[in-house]
Amino acid sequence: MSLPLLSARDLDLRFGRVVALDRVAVDIWPGEVVAIVGESGSGKTSLLRVLSGLMLPDSGRVLYDGQDVLGMGEAGRRRLMRTDWGFVHQNPRDGLRMAVSAGGNIGERLMATGARHYGNIRGAAADWLARVEIDPARMDDPPRNFSGGMQQRLQIARTLVTHPRLVFMDEPTGGLDVSVQAKLLDLIRRLVADLGLAVMIVTHDIAAARLLAHRVLVMREGVVVEEGITDRVLDDPQHPYTQLLVASVLAA
Amino acid sequence: MHEPGYNFAYLDESTKRMIRRAILKAVAIPGHQVPFGAREMPLPYGWGTGGIQVTAAVIGPTDVLKVIDQGADDTTNAVSIRRFFARTAGVATTERTADATIIQTRHRIPERPLTEDQILVYQVPIPEPLSRLEPRIAETRRLHSMADYGLMHVKLYEDITKHGHIATAYAYPVIVQSRYLMCPSPIPAFDNPKMHMMPALQLFGAGREKRIYAVPPWTEVRSLDFDDHPFRPIRAPHACALCGSTESYLDEVITDDQGGRMYVCSDTDYCNERQALAGGAT
Numbered sequence: 001m002s003l004p005l006l007s008a009r010d011l012d013l014r015f016g017r018v019v020a021l022d023r024v025a026v027d028i029w030p031g032e033v034v035a036i037v038g039e040s041g042s043g044k045t046s047l048l049r050v051l052s053g054l055m056l057p058d059s060g061r062v063l064y065d066g067q068d069v070l071g072m073g074e075a076g077r078r079r080l081m082r083t084d085w086g087f088v089h090q091n092p093r094d095g096l097r098m099a100v101s102a103g104g105n106i107g108e109r110l111m112a113t114g115a116r117h118y119g120n121i122r123g124a125a126a127d128w129l130a131r132v133e134i135d136p137a138r139m140d141d142p143p144r145n146f147s148g149g150m151q152q153r154l155q156i157a158r159t160l161v162t163h164p165r166l167v168f169m170d171e172p173t174g175g176l177d178v179s180v181q182a183k184l185l186d187l188i189r190r191l192v193a194d195l196g197l198a199v200m201i202v203t204h205d206i207a208a209a210r211l212l213a214h215r216v217l218v219m220r221e222g223v224v225v226e227e228g229i230t231d232r233v234l235d236d237p238q239h240p241y242t243q244l245l246v247a248s249v250l251a252a
Numbered sequence: 253m254h255e256p257g258y259n260f261a262y263l264d265e266s267t268k269r270m271i272r273r274a275i276l277k278a279v280a281i282p283g284h285q286v287p288f289g290a291r292e293m294p295l296p297y298g299w300g301t302g303g304i305q306v307t308a309a310v311i312g313p314t315d316v317l318k319v320i321d322q323g324a325d326d327t328t329n330a331v332s333i334r335r336f337f338a339r340t341a342g343v344a345t346t347e348r349t350a351d352a353t354i355i356q357t358r359h360r361i362p363e364r365p366l367t368e369d370q371i372l373v374y375q376v377p378i379p380e381p382l383s384r385l386e387p388r389i390a391e392t393r394r395l396h397s398m399a400d401y402g403l404m405h406v407k408l409y410e411d412i413t414k415h416g417h418i419a420t421a422y423a424y425p426v427i428v429q430s431r432y433l434m435c436p437s438p439i440p441a442f443d444n445p446k447m448h449m450m451p452a453l454q455l456f457g458a459g460r461e462k463r464i465y466a467v468p469p470w471t472e473v474r475s476l477d478f479d480d481h482p483f484r485p486i487r488a489p490h491a492c493a494l495c496g497s498t499e500s501y502l503d504e505v506i507t508d509d510q511g512g513r514m515y516v517c518s519d520t521d522y523c524n525e526r527q528a529l530a531g532g533a534t
Binding site: 107 | 394397398400401402403405406409410412413414477478479480481
């Protein structure tokens with residue numbers, strides 16, 4: 001078997017007396033979707049931020065494609081974030097420039113990596129708007145005129161335009177109503193399959209994890225308490241906390 | 253002789269030394285903004301407190317100073333700064349570009365090509381080219397340190413999207429020596445090409461923001477653009493009403509309330525010289 005795309009070992013992170021990560025280890029292989037589930041405050045988002053280099057852990061190692069992410073310095077991590085990686089924030093306002101047109105938002109990553117042809121940038125923007133089911137005629141509108149679901153789709157388009165290999169998603173469906181959530185999950189699933197993306201997705205929505213993820217990590221109080229193939233973890237939970245989590249899902 | 257009671261060129265010697273150190277560092281890293289301890293000057297912010305401190309730090313007793321404001325030698329700002337140095341440094345002043353060794357400027361580069369023996373000192377209101385795009389100073393410095401300038405192109409992209417062309421007509425951003433993004437101060441985009449490979453030393457002083465930056469002689473200065481929307485220096489499509497120049501940067505002057513207007517050179521010295529030449533010829 002090939003090597004993992006991203007591999008983390010012994011991650012420790014504390015906020016004062018609160019333990020956010022306690023000797024966490026994670027692997028993600030190319031093209032794989034890994035969901036991190038758990039209740040609020042269990043360390044899910046901290047783990048995502050540490051893996052993506054947005055936050056430094058107290059100790060531990062993160063290897064991406066053979067490179068030491070924590071040791072490469074901020075310039076290297078930023079380069080990765082512009083090229084090989086993407087980050088989809090829970091709140092689109094954190095991931096979009098609200099005063100810049102939708103086309104400009106999509107084009108930013110292209111321009112940051114050296115695209116200097118206005119026509120081509122616009123072409124790519126129109127193409128990506130269509131792929132995330134936004135009417136390309138709205139390319140010149142600012143995202144603040146978009147609905148919440150559209151903003152989230154725009155954020156995904158902006159992230160994927162440079163064809164990253166690994167995308168971090170922090171509760172991408174949070175704050176959206178159920179039907180919009182369903183459409184967004186559908187879209188993410190299709191794009192991930194089309195592009196062969198590796199995705200690390202944080203969610204507290206067990207149904208979303210089942211729909212998208214190949215593998216699930218269950219976190220509680222900074223510890224990965226259970227890990228495995230999605231269907232196995234959700235259908236046959238071993239750890240008492242996972243059993244509680246799965247049993248708490250509301251059936252419609 | 254300068255007026256007694258003042259140190260030469262107003263500032264005390266240790267302050268001038270501090271500013272010179274900042275200037276040397278700025279020259280060594282073309283386009284990089286160097287912080288310096290800007291002093292209170294006897295004129296308000298926005299009137300050239302940065303430029304005047306840079307001039308004070310580099311001027312010597314044998315220098316000949318020219319000061320222009322929007323190209324003109326006879327406006328309030330230019331006259332008062334010229335008089336300031338005449339009094340506090342006792343230096344000779346001139347309105348002729350060719351005779352000056354130091355030219356302090358607000359918002360223009362003279363039309364006459366400058367030489368290796370000259371220094372051009374710019375007054376800069378906002379030194380940070382990313383300030384309108386990224387409000388956090390700490391973040392702009394990080395972007396500079398990593399040459400992460402995609403954001404500036406987003407601004408130009410938005411210009412084309414809104415106006416059909418790059419509508420930035422002044423303070424048009426440049427890349428110096430293929431490395432640092434720099435605001436050329438609010439000179440018209442028309443003047444940007446003059447900065448490229450200029451034989452004269454270019455110094456930029458921002459008093460309120462406490463920054464100095466520089467472009468050494470013979471340095472590459474490139475205006476940002478897109479392959480399919482190349483940089484175009486913009487100029488009013490007229491000839492100067494006084495000297496007939498079709499190459500200089502023009503000011504539009506309203507002459508009455510009937511819609512009458514004329515276009516004249518913004519660079520008064522250039523215009524006067526051409527008029528004198530034409531007068532001498534006839």
